[in-house]
Amino acid sequence: MSAVPRMETTEGRMARLGFADAARAGRLFGELGTPAEREGGLLDLLVATADPDLALTSLNRLAERDGEAVGALVADPVLGARLLGVFGVSAALGDHVVRHPEHRHLLDGTRELRRPTAPELREELLRAVGADPGDPEPRAAATGTETLVALRVAYRARLLRLAARDVLGQASLAEVTSELSDLAGAALEAALAVARAEHPGAGAVRLAVIGMGKCGARELNYISDVDVVFVAEPGEGTEESDAIRLATRLAQGMMRVCSANTPEGALWEVDAALRPEGRSGPLVRTLASHRAYYHRWAKTWEFQALLKARPIAGDLELGEQYVSMTNEMVWQAATRERFVEDVQAMRRRVEAHVRGDEAERQLKLGPGGLRDIEFAVQLLQLVHGRLDPLLRRRATLPALAALSRGGYVGRDDAKALAEAYTFLRRVEHLIQLHRLRRTHVVPEGEGDLRRLGRGLGMTVDPVGEFTTRWRRHAMEARRLHEKLFYRPLLQAVARLPESEDRLSTSAAQARLEALGYADPAGALRHISALTSGVSRRAAIQRTLLPVMLGWFADAPDPDAGLLGFRQVSDKLGSTPWYLRLLRDETAVASRLARLLGTSRYVTGLLLHAPEAVAMFGSDTDLAPRPPEALLAEARATVGRYPGEAESAVAAARGLRRRELVRTAAADLSGLLDVERVGQALSALNDVTLQAALDAAIGKVEMERRTPLPTRFAVIAMGRLGGLECSYGSDADVMFVHSPLEGVVEREATEAAFAVANELRRLLALPAPDPPLLIDPDLRPEGRQGPLVRTLASYAAYYGRWSSPWESQALLRARFSAGDADLGAEFLAVADPLRYPAKGIPDDAVLQIRKLKARMEAERLPRGADPALHTKLGRGGLSDVEWVAQLLQLRHAGPLPSLRTTRTLETLRAAVAEGLLSETDETALAAAWRLASRVRDAIMLVRGRAADSIPVDVRERALISRTLGYPPDDSGDLVEDYRRVTRRARLVMERVFYGE
Structure with missing residues (x-):
């Protein structure tokens, strides 16, 4: 007996057809009362939409208002496809049709949905408010x-x-966006007509x-804010001031008409923030006032915004005069003195508007978003459009195409970016x-992602396919600096097959100059040297450089970064792991570019320790190594060169170089x-001293042919003793020895002198x-x-x-190297002097104060600005350290917490002991930290030590950037330094001098 086939339930049928909530869909579909013989056609229409559940919901609501709607859809499949297609992507337009069921007739199959012209839209919306379009x-x-x-x-x-x-694929992206723009212009014209009716003297x-x-x-x-600028001129017989007041009321009225809430909601916000002086400037200006502002005050970003300026409503003739006037200035913006700084500021402003929790889902402002592409295209237009009028396009895609035709962007790159831009814009439209609602954030819900995928024509796995394509396009767009800025630079200098995409030398230099390279011709020579040829090395460099050129451009000194990269690559270019590491490990290449473009000190080290590049891959690898591990490695290194002191110390200095x-x-x-x-620097110097001391003792013992007859220790003093070394610090030390039992003191002293001198010689070798x-x-x-004393001599x-x-x-005395027991014995001799039980007497305090005053008067270099000298200047390191040391001399005897060689630790202990207020400690510590950071930054940037903030503007800017200030804020460093050290100076004068 054959089985009886089971009847499919309505719910099962709806689930099979693609409805997410099959039970609800079955109920709603049943309520439509569609004749059975016509159900299939209606279901087919619903299933074809991006979101069948959403479409069915809106259709069901419409049927409640309009009993003939369902029959009309079934009878007119074109109407059904149009209306349900909209219902399947837009709950808001579904609500609109439910409120206005007569509007379904606008989509009847008998009507041709042709694209309206801008004048037709203007006339239609003017008539809607009862205005005469003529x-x-x-x-x-x-x-x-x-x-x-x-x-x-x-x-x-x-x-x-x-x-x-749009939904049915009968309009391209360009057609959709241009019609939306024309529609917005028509709405503004209608809103202005309403505003004129409110002001009879308009x-x-x-x-x-x-x-x-x-x-x-x-x-x-x-759905977007509509950005506008208002320009006005008085009519005949009208005073300019009266005209501006009236124009301002008209502009405000027009904006209110668009943004006011009504039973039908609002249209959108009209945003006039791009006007001169932004929101703080007048809403309306005359043509002359605009011209004066742009000539004198405007920043580069304002000219970038003016790239897109177009008259859209009101007096179009006056609007054309405004655009013509500003165009003259737009295309000279790239020659402005602060063009690069303004561009970098624009980038920061864009990045600052991205919420951290939304960054990865932001279509507009996130990584690889629309703004990335738009920003890059506009910047290239500003750079090259001055000499090439064919680049002067308002819209992104036409501008990108023009850049490609002109050879400023490779054809494949332009094609990939146009595809990414088009995809992201289509997703943005579906979301909105x-x-x-005005949003640019990709939703997270599976149902929302499914609607987006199906809306883009993905039917097999809409969620997975959409997510994959979105991420791929975003990744492609994220590489826009390589795609748009840097790869064509390689083609300008290298013999590559894409010759038709190659920039001219002058265009390449213009682009490099606009990106911050001070010597674009030199930069092109470096690029050519790195990428020319058919070797595997050159091929990898052609892959690497487009990305790294962008990273160099973001660094304080792009030219130094590129030069350093060429030098390091020349050292290691034939080493297989080097280029492979940079190609495969983005973090290594990125950090290398930033360091080379920031620090001549690091570049110099890398030229002689290029293998250190391998540690740039992770933050963990950059953590300072424990001193014990360093010492063990250093001693093992020295031990490999018995009897070869110079070689041993050279190897130890190689270890120091790597750790620096x-x-x-x-x-x-x-x-x-x-x-x-x-x-870290002080510990490294201790290790280096110990390694060199081991080598020196070995050399002396070999020459004397006898073991060293005395114990020998190096006592760290000054900043080394305080564990506060900077990159340029010398090793302030004292040498102490103690003859072994039975050894004549003279013999021991001669040996100790030999060790000390050999140690100095080894460390002074070129x-x-x-x-x-x-x-x-x-x-x-x-x-x-004497250079060396016995412990007894020191005590005496x-x-x-x-x-x-x-x-x-x-x-500051601290054991550094040599015999640790002897070091401890020396410190025991020193403790009564530095930590007197009852504190130093008043006459000693007076001597120290006089010495400090004399030092300020005599040791500051001639011509140095006392306010900007980090060591001896007002509120600098010396001021803070002498305050800490006087507190120790007076109170460390009875207060063991003050017995430390470190400045900030002393200040913190003084607060805990009630010797210094927290406010004073904060002021002193802030000055010490900032002065120390500035000193270190000077050495890192210049590759040579100095104690004063440089007078040279460019050097000062580089140091400012290194310390974290924005590119155009080097003056802030000086102001901050003056302010912080001024406060510390006041504290020093009160606490140290008793004033």
Whole structure:
């Protein structure tokens, strides 16, 4: 007996057809009461939509209002496809048709949904408010809510017809955006007619409405603020001031008509923030006032905005005069003195508007978003459009096509970006159509993503396919700097097959100059040297350089970055791992570019330690290594060169070079604060001293053919002792020895002198990296005293002859290298002097104060600005350190918490002990940190040490950028430094001098 086939349930049928909520869909479809023989056609229409559930919901609501609607759709499949197609993407337009069921007839199959002209749209919306389109200055028949409602109903009727053509694929993106722009212009014209009706004397002024942004470029989206600028001129016999007041009221009235809430909602906001002086400037200006502002005050971003300016409403003749006037200035913007700084500021402004939780889903402002493409295209237009009028296009896609035809962008690159831009704009339209809300964020819900995918014609796996294509296009757009800016530069200098896409040399230099390269001709030579030829190395460089050129351009000194990259590549270019690492590890290449474009110090180190590039891949690799691990490696390194002291120290200095790269890279990457930088550099110097000391002792023992007859220790002093070394610090030290039992002191002293001198000689040997010079001048009797003393000699001297300044110097004393027990014994001798049980007497305090005053008067270099000298200037390092040291000399005896060699630790302890207020400590510490950071930044940027903030404007700007200030804010560094050190100086004078 054969099985009886099961009848398919309505719910099962709806689920099979693609309805997400099959039970609800079955119920709603049943309520339509469609005859059985016609159900299939209606279901086919519904299933073909982007969201069948949404379409069915709106159809069901329409059927409740209009009993003939369902029959009409079934009888007229064209109407059904149009109306349900709109219902399937737009709940808002579904609501509109439900409120106005007669509007379904606008989509009847008997009607041709042709594209209307701009004059037709203007006439239609003017008639909607009762204005005569033939009047040169049309006025609405009425100004009440009914007029505003009529305008909105007419506007959305046009939107409905456009959406139907869009959804069914009967209108291209360009046609949709241009019609939306023309529709917005018509709405503004109608709104101005309403405003004129509110002000009977409106004829006394000429008012032009200039479309900006997407509206001006005729690339508007469905729901957007409409950017405008207003320009006015007085009518005959009208005073200019009266005309501006009247024009302002008309402009305000027009804006209110568009944004006012009514039973039919609002149209959109009219945004006049792109006018001169932004929201703080007058809403309306005359042509002359606009001209004066743009000539004198405008920034580059304002000319970038004017690229899209177009008269869209009001007095079009006056509007054309405005556009003609501004065009003369737009195409000279790239020659402005601060063009690069303004461009960088524009980038920051765009990035600042992206919410962190939405960045990855932002179609407009997120990574690889629409603004990335638009910004790049506009910048290229500004750079090259000055000499090439064919680039002077308002809209993005036509401009991109013109850039491609002119050879400024490769054809394949332009094609890929146009596809990405078109896709992202279509997604944006679908998102906005859903609720007719201004949004650029891709939704997260699966149902929303499904509607987007199906709306774009994806039927097999709409969610997966949409997500994949969206991410791919966004990734492609994110590479726009490579795509639009830099790859053509390679084609300008290298013999590549895409010769027809190659920039001319002058165009390439113009682009490099606009991107911040001070020597574009030199940059092209470097690019050519790196990329020319058919070797694998050149091929990889052609892949790398377009990206890295952009990273160099974002660094403080692009020219130095590119030069450094060429030099490092010349050193390592034939090493297989180097280029492969840069190609495969974006983080390494990005960090390398930033460091080379920031720091000559790092570049110099890398030229002799290029293998250190390998550590740039992760923040973890840049963390300072423990001193114990460094010391073990250094001693093992020295141990490989028995009897070869010079080779041993050269190897140890190689280790130091690598670790200097690590510390500087971490510092410039913001991974270390200035205290930790000082600790890392000081620990590295300790290790280097120990390694060199091991080599020196070995050399002396080999020459003497006997073990060293004395214990030997290096005592760190100054900034080394305080664990506060900067990149350019010498090693302030003292040498102490103690003869072994049974050894004659003279023999031990000779051996100790030999070790000390050999240590100094080894560390002073010429080398390609920053030297670590020994400075023993803080020893007893200074340069006049013996280089090395026995522990007993130190004790005798300090017990009988020491001065207050020597007690002060010993506050920094710390064991550094050699015999640790001897180091501890030395510090035990020093402790009574530096930490006197009852504090130093008043006469010693007076001597220290006099010494400080004399030092300020005599040691500041001639011509140095005392307010900008980081070491000896007012409120600088010396001021802060002497305050801390005087507190220690007076109170560390009875207060062990003050017994530290470190400045900031001393200040914190003084606060805890009630010797210093928190406010004073904050002021002193802030000045010490900033002065130390500035000193380090000077060394990193210039590759040589200096104590004053440079007078040279360019050097000052580079240091400012290195410290995190924006490109155009180098003056802020000086102001901040003056302010912070001024506060510290006041504290110093009060606490140190007792004033």
